[in-house]
Amino acid sequence: MEIVLLQRIEKLGQMGDVVRVRDGYARNFLLPQKKALRATKENLARFEKERVHLEARNLELRKEAEAVAVKMDGLLVVVVRQAGDTGQLYGSVNNRDVAAAIIEAGYSIDRRQVELGQPIKVLGVTPVRVILHPEVAVTVNINIARSAADAAQQAATGEAVFESEEEAVVNDEDLLPAVEDDEL
CATH class of the missing domain: 3.10.430.100 (Ribosomal protein L9, C-terminal domain)
Incomplete structure (x- = not known):
């Protein structure tokens, strides 16, 4: 199944990458956790519209995580x-x-x-x-x-x-x- 990643997944790809994964991995983990979308024309267009918002949110969360990482x-x-x-x-x-x-x-x-x-x-x-x-x-x-x-x-x-x-x-x-x- 081809999917578009909504966030970075270790050993799979970066946000926005269209990757091919096994159907069960996509259905049972990536899609329910909202880490990816099926790579259809509609979903790719939707992702491109929301890309700036998703990247800004990801950057914000990463900065918070880095601050906690320094303390931890x-x-x-x-x-x-x-x-x-x-x-x-x-x-x-x-x-x-x-x-x-x-x-x-x-x-x-x-x-x-x-x-x-x-x-x-x-x-x-x-x-x-x-x-x-x-x-x-x-x-x-x-x-x-x-x-x-x-x-x-x-x-x-x-x-x-x-x-x-x-x-x-x-x-x-x-x-x-x-x-x-x-x-x-």
């Missing part, structure tokens, strides 16, 4: 999760969790703006790409830790903390031989 650049958010001794999470951190952490840090984003290739399943600091506008993206660091203390240590060292100090103390006590009250 280098942002470090903490996500506390339970994990095993090897640092493997008992679950995962997905784009919804990342979006919730960024919102808690004071920014307004949608979970669809968080670009995760796959869910994060290990402790540590992980860079995540957030798309604020089709032309503006920023990298945010997600610090996944077992506790706030572990998160502070991970942020300082840059390495994942697999065993917290509290657990180390408990484990040392477990290694001591059991002493009965009668033996004292």
Whole structure:
């Protein structure tokens, strides 16, 4: 199906480009999201009439996104999760969790703006790409830790903390031989 793009789509084209895409991609994503129009004579004429307005609106939105990107650049958010001794999470951190952490840090984003290739399943600091506008993206660091203390240590060292100090103390006590009250 041939469509005309109403905004820039990564790996597809710029605003105003007439491109050929698969029918399902156009019907199920681009057309309902109002990111494109079918490339008919009427729609091309309509697009040309509205082009100046669309470009002005796009420029305005891009400037706003760039201003937010400057504030967000280098942002470090903490996500506390339970994990095993090897640092493997008992679950995962997905784009919804990342979006919730960024919102808690004071920014307004949608979970669809968080670009995760796959869910994060290990402790540590992980860079995540957030798309604020089709032309503006920023990298945010997600610090996944077992506790706030572990998160502070991970942020300082840059390495994942697999065993917290509290657990180390408990484990040392477990290694001591059991002493009965009668033996004292």
